[in-house]
Amino acid sequence: MELVIHDNPAAVADAAANLVAESIGAAHGNFSLGLAGGSTPRATYENLSARDIEWGGVDVWLADERWVAPDSAHSNGHTVDTVLFSRTAADFHRPAWSPTMDAEESAANYGRLLRTLHRESRPDLVLLGMGSDGHTASLFPGSRALNETQHWYVSNTIPETGEDRLTATFPMLHHAALIVVLVVGTAKAEALHASLNRQTPAGRLGEGDARVLWFVDRGAASLVSS
Ligand code: 6PG
Numbered sequence: 001m002e003l004v005i006h007d008n009p010a011a012v013a014d015a016a017a018n019l020v021a022e023s024i025g026a027a028h029g030n031f032s033l034g035l036a037g038g039s040t041p042r043a044t045y046e047n048l049s050a051r052d053i054e055w056g057g058v059d060v061w062l063a064d065e066r067w068v069a070p071d072s073a074h075s076n077g078h079t080v081d082t083v084l085f086s087r088t089a090a091d092f093h094r095p096a097w098s099p100t101m102d103a104e105e106s107a108a109n110y111g112r113l114l115r116t117l118h119r120e121s122r123p124d125l126v127l128l129g130m131g132s133d134g135h136t137a138s139l140f141p142g143s144r145a146l147n148e149t150q151h152w153y154v155s156n157t158i159p160e161t162g163e164d165r166l167t168a169t170f171p172m173l174h175h176a177a178l179i180v181v182l183v184v185g186t187a188k189a190e191a192l193h194a195s196l197n198r199q200t201p202a203g204r205l206g207e208g209d210a211r212v213l214w215f216v217d218r219g220a221a222s223l224v225s226s
Contacts, residue, residue: 001196001206003214005221009184012215013043016127016182020044021053023125023178029057032118033090034126034168036063036137037076040182041129045083055090059117063128063173064138065095067103067155067164093117095153095166103155107166111153114172123176126168126210130183134191134200138167145169146201174208181205181212186219193223 006012024031035041060080068074077094085092095110128136138156139145145156145167152172156165173179181202183192195203196214206212 001212001214003196003216003221003224005224006215006217008217009040009043012040012182012184012217013047016044016180016215017047017051019180020048020125020127021051024053024055024058027057027124029054030121031058032121032123032125033058033060034063034123034176035060035076035080036126036128037066037079038129038131040184041127042079042083044127044182045080049084049087053088055085055088058090060085060090060092061114061117061123062094062166063126064165064167066138067097067106067166069099070094070097103164103166107153107155108151110166111151111172114152114168118175123172124178126173126176126179128173128179128181128202128205130181130188130191130195130200130202132187132191134195134202136181136202136205137173138165139170139201139204141201146204170204170208173205174210176210179205179210179212181214182216183214183220184217186222188216188220189223192216192220196224 065076095106130136142159148169156167194200
């Protein structure tokens with residue numbers, strides 16, 4: 001795993017947006033981009049929304065989603081769509097939801113869709129955040145999804161709150177070509193230090209074939225020895 005320390009949160013968002021724009025530009029279509037929720041990734045999406053990017057041919061999917069209605073303000077897909085993709089030619093693939101649908105069924109269906117999308121390719125780039133407990137996507141410490149070894153997408157429950165989520169699993173995330181984890185603020189410093197020592201779910205991102213870049217600001221890096 002590689003650590004890149006930026007001056008401040010805006011510099012993290014700008015560097016991540018540059019990387020996304022350059023990667024898409026170099027791919028000339030047929031690009032797979034996975035996105036997470038959270039305020040830190042959102043800053044990158046807002047930065048991207050101001051750029052002139054050719055989104056045609058880009059398949060966008062969610063690294064995790066809350067089990068809420070698609071138009072809920074708590075929905076990662078709703079946020080990403082509103083901030084960025086409602087005005088682009090990207091193919092934005094979201095998990096299905098209905099009041100009578102089972103979260104596990106939706107996760108399984110979405111996982112099959114993602115496997116079909118990546119039948120002959122790897123996810124090119126996945127943007128993730130990290131919580132102060134070291135979770136990433138919706139892979140929370142002590143949660144069942146951490147032990148998934150086959151399925152690419154499962155439902156998961158946050159142990160502390162009982163909230164249901166859908167999340168990409170390590171089998172899928174480890175299959176990506178590149179993962180960029182966006183972390184800012186001193187509140188994340190302990191979790192970042194633990195993650196770089198592979199002691200958190202986010203730290204396990206480095207266990208697979210994916211190249212993992214940590215784009216962090218100086219506050220988050222305050223406990224990382226130079
Ligand atoms: C979610 C995310 C989650 C998020 C981190 C960081 O649905 O909330 O996918 O993994 O990326 O919790 O969120 P912040 O950047 O807001 O701290």
